[in-house]
């Protein structure tokens with residue numbers, strides 16, 4: 001086995017100094033050891049900053065980052081202005097990445113847990129940990145499972161996939177809250193109908209002039225916040241030949257995106273597809289827009305009763321008519337299905353119902369419409385695929401049946417991200433060895449036998465095929481260390497490459513000496529990029545300098561094959577829970593600050609006020625002030641929220657911009673681990689949804705009813721602005 005423990009770490013080159021990088025590219029010079037401030041590296045000039053281009057991994061969007069480093073310490077992160085995903089933008093989570101690196105609760109070495117969830121960790125030498133893993137993998141054969149998330153770097157997913165292929169195990173399950181709540185699987189599946197092939201689509205927000213968003217929180221935490229935030233800026237700008245865009249947001253609770261919209265329509269929960277069906281009918285029967293659009297709308301419009309839809313959706317026929325007319329007359333209208341659509345029953349069909357509007361708009365496969373990210377020009381860099389919840393549930397079933405001997409988990413936290421009824425923790429009891437690569441002990445790592453903490457992204461290498469990509473470009477984001485690793489941790493890719501050398505059948509499939517050799521091998525196969533670079537070494541150096549690879553121009557794309565044949569006739573979503581017992585609709589949303597909950601480990605994010613309520617550091621339950629009055633509830637009153645699946649307790653926040661029949665709760669808090677900042681803070685509302693896969697293999701995030709019980713206790717909210725009471729002029733729209 002290769003001795004990793006005494007090898008030092010990879011030397012990094014500053015952006016803009018290609019010769020330095022080239023000099024550092026031979027195998028010996030790539031490794032340096034950790035130095036403290038008092039012993040700064042020789043080439044460091046005190047107070048002289050360096051900038052490194054790398055990739056943000058606070059979510060899976062793959063934004064480009066520039067890290068400012070002074071005296072060997074990363075001090076500031078900004079968006080990479082060159083990177084086509086975010087073009088210099090960086091969301092709050094991206095900015096807080098320094099606290100991933102410098103978090104005091106990081107696991108600092110390999111460790112063995114003496115009994116699951118005992119929290120008795122015994123540090124072990126890395127060689128011991130890797131040997132134990134190799135032995136377990138060798139005896140497991142094909143009875144190995146890998147569970148990764150959207151933040152697991154693409155190169156590591158590729159290595160895991162090569163490994164599982166080699167030993168005859170199923171491909172890694174790539175499922176986490178970002179993928180599940182973001183609706184990656186139904187969005188991907190529905191692409192087949194309008195774009196001719198499956199894949200996570202890109203919505204051309206920047207080039208659209210009218211957007212109908214069915215609850216897509218693209219200015220919050222939906223799929224690619226910085227990328228879509230940048231696109232939104234373009235949508236609003238009045239460029240030559242394009243009017244300033246007009247945005248209508250339909251959702252039961254005013255989100256960040258709805259607050260920025262020209263019009264927020266608090267649609268009745270679960271009836272979004274009815275709105276789409278009504279608009280199609282009205283376009284088909286009306287005189288707005290081109291004849292072609294009217295004909296296409298006629299193809300997709302079912303036999304609907306507009307008065308009935310108006311009653312079901314709480315949107316008047318006049319408003320539906322206005323939406324239809326504006327959509328038909330717009331030059332580049334766009335319809336976007338968000339979590340209220342992808343988190344319901346028959347989610348793929350529901351997305352198809354919204355996509356029918358995009359077919360009518362005629363903006364498929366190009367700017368201002370929906371398109372698939374073009375494939376990178378080498379097979380080794382295929383666009384990532386994401387699992388549906390059904391795949392995760394199948395793996396849990398295999399674990400429960402004792403069919404899995406070794407489970408490897410990286411970049412996902414199923415013990416937190418899945419409802420308890422999914423049975424993940426219980427299934428672990430029948431798995432021989434659970435290995436976590438988490439850099440901070442999270443809820444899943446609590447159940448691991450072996451902790452092999454990966455380096456965090458600001459000290460590690462990697463690449464990612466950015467999905468969704470933007471501007472029609474295939475984009476490979478590049479990741480490099482911006483500081484020397486803080487602790488004696490070994491990159492997960494190096495752990496796997498080393499362990500695989502002892503595993504029967506795997507060694508020849510993973511022949512690379514180390515992680516960098518693998519990444520360099522792949523990257524140097526790429527053709528000419530937007531920047532000129534000839535020869536493997538220069539190409540590699542420029543990949544690091546620019547923060548990735550992308551061509552200067554988008555490749556020619558062929559018109560997609562649309563196979564959506566006729567009307568999608570779906571009724572309102574089916575809700576779980578008897579309305580007599582559970583009178584309120586539950587509207588979960590992913591915190592725009594904490595994201596999938598991993599941000600809860602970072603105090604900057606904990607202390608950042610939620611953009612709509614200004615609340616920080618806790619979980620709250622949003623309720624319409626009129627409903628609160630009926631129930632004699634005040635801000636801070638602790639309530640128990642129960643669904644047929646579970647119960648949580650949290651304080652009330654009276655929020656005027658929510659329907660009276662709906663309660664909204666942000667996801668992100670409620671951890672029992674994940675650092676001192678996250679632990680025992682707030683509640684995890686994921687426990688209110690069902691862990692049984694819906695008829696589309698997804699989790700029904702948006703279709704649960706709940707009830708409220710006042711607990712007789714009041715806890716002041718950590719709120720930064722005035723409450724509803726303090727502003728007499730506050731307009732309550734219901």
Ligand code: SF4
Pocket residue numbers: 056057058059060061062063086089090091092093094095224225226227
């Ligand atoms: S959207 Fe935000 S968190 Fe996600 S990669 Fe981009 S900057 Fe990072």
